Amino acid sequence: MKIKLWLVIVGGCFSYSLLRLRSILDPQPLYQDLAGIRIDPRSQSQSQVSSGSVSPPDSPHVPVPPQADPTHLGSPLQQGNNSRRAIARMHFMSYIEELEKENEKVIDTILKLVGEYLKANVVKEDQIAVPEIQADDNLVKDMLPVELIDKLRQTGRLMFQNECCSLYSSCRRLFLKQCLSKFGLEVEELKVEDFDKMEKIECLIKGLNITVRILFPNERILCDLVFPQSYNADIAFSEVCSELSISLLRFVNTLATENHQWSYHLVHVIPNVFKTLIDLIPMFDSLFYGQLFSESLRNGAVLVGKRLGVFVELESLIHREVAKESVPNGGIHPTTHKVIDYLREVFTDDETFPIRKGVSSFSDQVGRIIKVLDSNLEANSRSYTDPALGHVFMINNLMFLQYGEYYIYGDILGQDWYKSKINQNIELYQRSSCDKILDLLKVNRRELVAESMKKKLKLFNQHFNEICKAQSEWFIFDDQLRERMIKSIENTLLPAYGTFIGMIHDVVGKDAYKFIRYGMHNIQDRLSRLFLVTNA
Structure with a gap:
C-alpha cells in the first residue's frame, strides 16, 4: 500500500513538471485554440505548391539566408520552436x-x-x-x-x-x-x-x-x-x-x-x-x-528599351548630331562613338540573341542605321577645307564601324561593303594629297631648262613640307592601315622624285645640290612621321 502511494506521488509530480515545462515553452495564448481551427483542404494543396520553387522561368535567383538555430534538433526547446x-x-x-x-x-x-x-x-x-x-x-x-x-x-x-x-x-x-x-x-x-x-x-x-x-x-x-x-x-x-x-x-x-x-x-x-x-x-x-x-x-x-531604340532613337540622333561639329584631326566623330556604344549595349551572344544578316529585322535595322550614319558622315567630310583630311575622316570612321561590327554584332553589311568604301577613300586621299606635288615632278621637253627645273623643285619643297607638317597632326585609327597608306605614298612619290632629281642633275650640273632640299632618305623620314596623333 505504501509503495502504491509513493508511485502516485511520484507520477503526479512528474505530470505537473511536464505541464509546467509545456507552459514555459509555449506561452503564446494565440495557439491554445489549435483544436478549433479548420483548415480548408484547398489551402493545404496551395501550400504544398507554394512550398516549392516559386521563381518563374528566367527570373533572377533569390538567395535566402540560412535560418540559424542555436538549439539541437530534438531538444525540448527545438521541438517547442517547431x-x-x-x-x-x-x-x-x-x-x-x-x-x-x-x-x-x-x-x-x-x-x-x-x-x-x-x-x-x-x-x-x-x-x-x-x-x-x-x-x-x-x-x-x-x-x-x-x-x-x-x-x-x-x-x-x-x-x-x-x-x-x-x-x-x-x-x-x-x-x-x-x-x-x-x-x-x-x-x-x-x-x-x-x-x-x-x-x-x-x-x-x-x-x-x-x-x-x-x-x-x-x-x-x-x-x-x-x-x-x-x-x-x-x-x-x-x-x-x-x-x-x-x-x-x-x-x-x-x-x-x-x-x-x-x-x-x-x-x-x-x-x-x-x-x-x-x-x-x-x-x-x-x-x-x-x-x-x-x-x-x-x-x-x-536593355529592351535600347533594342527598340534602334528603330527610333539612333536615326534621329545621327541626323541631329553629325552636322553639328567636325573633328579637327580627322578622327572618330562623337556620334560614331555614340552609335557603337549604343549598339554594344543591346547585343548579347549569338546563341541567345541571333542578329546576323537575314535572321531578324533588328539586324536589318542595324544595317540601315549604319548606312544612314555613313551618308551623314560623308556630308560632314565635305566641310573640310582640305579634301584629303575629309577622306581621312571617312577612313577612320569606316574602320571604327568595321571593328565595331566585327567584335560586337557580326557581319551584317558584309566586309566587302566596308572594304570597298575604305579603299575608295584611300584612293581619293592619295589623289588629293599627292597629285599636286606629283604634277610638279613631271617635266616635258620644253621645261628641260635650268630656271624651270629650279622653280619646280622649289615649289615641290614648299608643298611637300606643308603637306608633311599638316598631316603629321592627323589621325589614322588603325596602325596597319597607317603603315599601308604611308607605304603607298612612298611607292608613288619616291620613284617620281628620284627621276626628277636625276633630271635636274643633268640640266643644272653640280650646282643642283644647292636647290635639292630632300634626299631620298629625307623623303622617307618625313613620310614616316605622317599621322602622328595616336588618340582621337
Missing part, C-alpha cells in the same frame, strides 16, 4: 485565404480607376487623346483590413522567412494575374505570326502601363507592411513581380528582334511601344534600382 512554427504556418495560411477573398473587391476598385484608359485605343494615330492613368500607390493597402495586414506581419515573424515569402508571393502573383485577366489584358508570349494583330500590341502597351504604374507600386507598399525588414520585403517583392515583368519584357523583346513583314509596325507600332517603355524606365528605376534581388528586372527593361 511546434510554434507549425501553428504559425497554419494561421498564416488562413490569413492568406482571407487576403485572397479580398482580391475581387480590390480588383473592381482598380478597374474603376483605369476603366477609361482601357477603353482608349493606344496604337492608332487617329486617337485624339488617351486618358492618363491616375496612379494611387496606396490603393491596395487602403482597401485591405488593417487587422489582416497586422496578422500577416505578426504571424510571419514566427515562421521561417523563406517559407513565409514563398507563401505570400505565390498569393500575390495570383492577384496580379487575376487583375490582368479581369482587365482583358492576358499577355501571352508574342509569336511572329501575331504581329499583325493590333489587339496584341494594345494589350502589351496597356499591360505595361497598368502593371508598372499601379500594380507594382501597390505591391511594393504591401510588401513593406507585411515584411518590416527591408531584406525580406525585397525578396518578397522580387518574387511577386519577376514572373509578370519577365513575361512583359519578353513580349517587347520579341517585337524588337523578330522579322517584320509589315512596314506599319516599323513606322507606328514599334515607336509607340518604345515611347511607352522609355516613359516607364524611371518607374522601373524607382521600383527596382539598387535592390539585390530585382535590379535585373530594371536592367532588363533598359
Whole structure:
C-alpha cells in the first residue's frame, strides 16, 4: 500500500513538471485554440505548391539566408520552436485565404480607376487623346483590413522567412494575374505570326502601363507592411513581380528582334511601344534600382528599351548630331562613338540573341542605321577645307564601324561593303594629297631648262613640307592601315622624285645640290612621321 502511494506521488509530480515545462515553452495564448481551427483542404494543396520553387522561368535567383538555430534538433526547446512554427504556418495560411477573398473587391476598385484608359485605343494615330492613368500607390493597402495586414506581419515573424515569402508571393502573383485577366489584358508570349494583330500590341502597351504604374507600386507598399525588414520585403517583392515583368519584357523583346513583314509596325507600332517603355524606365528605376534581388528586372527593361531604340532613337540622333561639329584631326566623330556604344549595349551572344544578316529585322535595322550614319558622315567630310583630311575622316570612321561590327554584332553589311568604301577613300586621299606635288615632278621637253627645273623643285619643297607638317597632326585609327597608306605614298612619290632629281642633275650640273632640299632618305623620314596623333 505504501509503495502504491509513493508511485502516485511520484507520477503526479512528474505530470505537473511536464505541464509546467509545456507552459514555459509555449506561452503564446494565440495557439491554445489549435483544436478549433479548420483548415480548408484547398489551402493545404496551395501550400504544398507554394512550398516549392516559386521563381518563374528566367527570373533572377533569390538567395535566402540560412535560418540559424542555436538549439539541437530534438531538444525540448527545438521541438517547442517547431511546434510554434507549425501553428504559425497554419494561421498564416488562413490569413492568406482571407487576403485572397479580398482580391475581387480590390480588383473592381482598380478597374474603376483605369476603366477609361482601357477603353482608349493606344496604337492608332487617329486617337485624339488617351486618358492618363491616375496612379494611387496606396490603393491596395487602403482597401485591405488593417487587422489582416497586422496578422500577416505578426504571424510571419514566427515562421521561417523563406517559407513565409514563398507563401505570400505565390498569393500575390495570383492577384496580379487575376487583375490582368479581369482587365482583358492576358499577355501571352508574342509569336511572329501575331504581329499583325493590333489587339496584341494594345494589350502589351496597356499591360505595361497598368502593371508598372499601379500594380507594382501597390505591391511594393504591401510588401513593406507585411515584411518590416527591408531584406525580406525585397525578396518578397522580387518574387511577386519577376514572373509578370519577365513575361512583359519578353513580349517587347520579341517585337524588337523578330522579322517584320509589315512596314506599319516599323513606322507606328514599334515607336509607340518604345515611347511607352522609355516613359516607364524611371518607374522601373524607382521600383527596382539598387535592390539585390530585382535590379535585373530594371536592367532588363533598359536593355529592351535600347533594342527598340534602334528603330527610333539612333536615326534621329545621327541626323541631329553629325552636322553639328567636325573633328579637327580627322578622327572618330562623337556620334560614331555614340552609335557603337549604343549598339554594344543591346547585343548579347549569338546563341541567345541571333542578329546576323537575314535572321531578324533588328539586324536589318542595324544595317540601315549604319548606312544612314555613313551618308551623314560623308556630308560632314565635305566641310573640310582640305579634301584629303575629309577622306581621312571617312577612313577612320569606316574602320571604327568595321571593328565595331566585327567584335560586337557580326557581319551584317558584309566586309566587302566596308572594304570597298575604305579603299575608295584611300584612293581619293592619295589623289588629293599627292597629285599636286606629283604634277610638279613631271617635266616635258620644253621645261628641260635650268630656271624651270629650279622653280619646280622649289615649289615641290614648299608643298611637300606643308603637306608633311599638316598631316603629321592627323589621325589614322588603325596602325596597319597607317603603315599601308604611308607605304603607298612612298611607292608613288619616291620613284617620281628620284627621276626628277636625276633630271635636274643633268640640266643644272653640280650646282643642283644647292636647290635639292630632300634626299631620298629625307623623303622617307618625313613620310614616316605622317599621322602622328595616336588618340582621337
